[in-house]
Amino acid sequence: MSRKSLPHCDAVLVQAVIAGALSFAHLHDIAAAAGQNGWKAWAYPISVDLLLVVAWRRLRAGTGNGLAWAWFLIALVVSLGANVATAGFLDLHHPPAWLRMFVAGWPALAFLGGTLLAHAPALRARAPQPLAPTAPEPMAEPQVSTDDMPVAPLPPAEEPPAPTALPASEPSAQSPTPVPAPLVAHARKLAETHRATTGQPIDADTLRTRLGVPAPMADAIAAQLT
Structure with a gap:
């Protein structure tokens, strides 16, 4: 077998395995000293x-940070305490009562922590939603004053047919006035x-009133309109 076919040995992985094995053994010794024998x-x-x-994975995923941090610290303190306790700080042949009590109650505490971490709602950060493009507002049409607009001349009105007869006070072919x-x-x-209305x-009387002229002149005008 060539040297290239040998698996690559990662020093960090080996160190992690050794540290995990030692921590595992220390926790076993503490449990055994507290009266938990055999597979327990x-x-x-x-x-x-x-x-x-599990707590570390929740922290890495960024979900339930407060709960994950709490149970991560609890498990870390228990593991670190077991490692320190086996260094001679506690008499494992005569463990104190509080250690026996803690080891006996640990299964319920670990079950509670695992259940809360497994069923905690995921608090993933929501990606910002892209803003919908807004239609440009229509430009306001300039207000044009009607006073400045030119006034188109009105088309000349068609003249109605001349009346056949017009009453006059003194009809005559030629007006003396x-x-x-x-006018x-x-x-x-x-x-x-007047005819259209x-x-x-x-x-002649209506002409005199509308034009404001004397009666003879109104009669003369009425005669010319016939």
């Missing part, structure tokens, strides 16, 4: 190390508006 003495270090591993042409044109527009031809 071997079950104690397994429960301590498993609780330590001279009437300016613009006649204005009177014609008034007559057309009332359906009747305008009379």
